[in-house]
Amino acid sequence: LVFTEEDKYGLYSNLLFKYFLAEGIVCGHDLFVASAKEHPDKILKELPAPLLDDTYGKELGDEAAAKSEDSQDSMKIAWRYQNLPKMEASPTTYTKFGHYYDVSKKMSPELCQSVKWHSFYLHEELSSEPKMKAWSMNSGYARLLQSIQKIISQEGFDGSDPQKKQRNILRIGIHSLGSILWGDGVCCSDNPEDPHSLTKFLYVLRGLLRKSLSACIITVPAHLIQNKAIMERVTNLSDMVVGLESFIGSERETNPLYKDYHGLVHVHQIPRLNSLICDVSDTKDLAFRLKRKLFTIERLHLPPDLSDTVSRASKQDLAGSAKLLSSGCGAMAIGKKHLDF
């Protein structure tokens, strides 16, 4: 269960969401798209086109990839980001994993139609009134869970159909969960009426994912959720938690430290499944940028300090004070400049 905290304007998390779905299409997986904002058909029409040219890939060194394990009970797809190798490393150290996508082009409709996909658009579903047991959960969430469970059992993703020889994977994408459009009040106030709906939903979803051959990505407008306790609980219930922080509109946009990038990637949690240990990469500072054709995630590194007047200390100050400013300690940030070690 990949949990993504959206950036403020949702631009980049949408991109990540589409990448996940596009990868599913290219790998031939089935898709399930749920949304309360845009109609899933529209989302599917805007998926990036896959790049089939190998040489283009070798020039860069970075991509989003998916790895699948085939087992009956616990099916997980781990989401791995590979970091950009050091500048002087030769391109052969880089391994190809997954597919690349060209953000400037849309995926062709024939490719989209080549896989089976299911959609759940909240406003259409709410108008019909099926029978529901008393679930003590937000009705939008409950209906989504029922829909997912129905697809899983009908299409045999939970192994219930022994006749089916070819087992496939279901990729579930849920857009902007927890937002007001889903009928959940967590984004509106500190003390929502039903603080448990979101966590209950995630728990049941986790159960469904563990029981079937499926993987799920959820994007959530975390910056709108004021009750931080819910975010902590949600982190505990997810396998992987990634946060995207874009620089648009924040003071970091003009910070020379970040001039090459469009935002930061925070990896809050990685999955620890079927083993005592988890796979941790060397560095935790990742940043992303959206070039004309490609969306890349790279290790954050300081650009070389070439000017004579700007000393290293002040650059660190800038980073330090930017961090402090963002956490609301304005006075402290100014004082830091005068601190001598």
Next chain:
Amino acid sequence: QGKFTLLRDTRTDGSFLVHHFLSFYLRAGCKVCFVALLQSFSHYNIVAQKLGVSLAAAKERGQLVFLEGLKSCLDLLFGEEEQPGQPSPLQFLSTSDLRALFDFVRVSLAPSAGDSWKGPVLLVDDLSVLLSLGAAPVAVLDFIHYCRMSVCCQLKGNIVVLVHSNEDSEDEENELLVNALCHHSDLILWAEGLATGFCKDVHGQIKIIKRLSLRQAGEQDLVQIYQYKIQDRNVTFFARGLSAAVL
């Protein structure tokens, strides 16, 4: 005998302690009731096999009673109507009442004729999930209290419970739960991520607190601190600052 052990983690994942206790008690020949709320059976099974114990075999011979929370909740919500008189242990999802869960624990650890197991053990992974699922912290504390009376006092067994906590946490309900449990525990194993951040060679530090002050007035709690590194089949512990990478 009759001890309540609290496993606590902060800024890191303390589930390796759960795996350890599970295989430890099974190897010791105790009857274990494992309330596994967060992960599937196969996850625990695969890790236990690496540690040398087979959970499936233990289940077969009746030594292990495994409540797989994720599966039970699906059965409850998507299954057919349950038979009357057989309430699902996860009923609190709709009724916020943990009584059915306690009954499940009590029944599974009750000694039956022909049982040759040493001491019953209740293992819970993890308690903080109950709060996420709508139970009130007082209800969870009551549940633990009932379990203690039943398992520790009546049956002279042990209880091991995992909770998550965070410093500067805004989750007041969770903090309330954790603090209350800390006061009543005989032994606290607190796994913390390093304050200086992530490190490849030292995954965290573990604080072992023996609550001697509970048993005898005037005694001080004994606190020991070690650092650890988790490997595929093992966890190595060493004194602070003496990790293999440094020496």
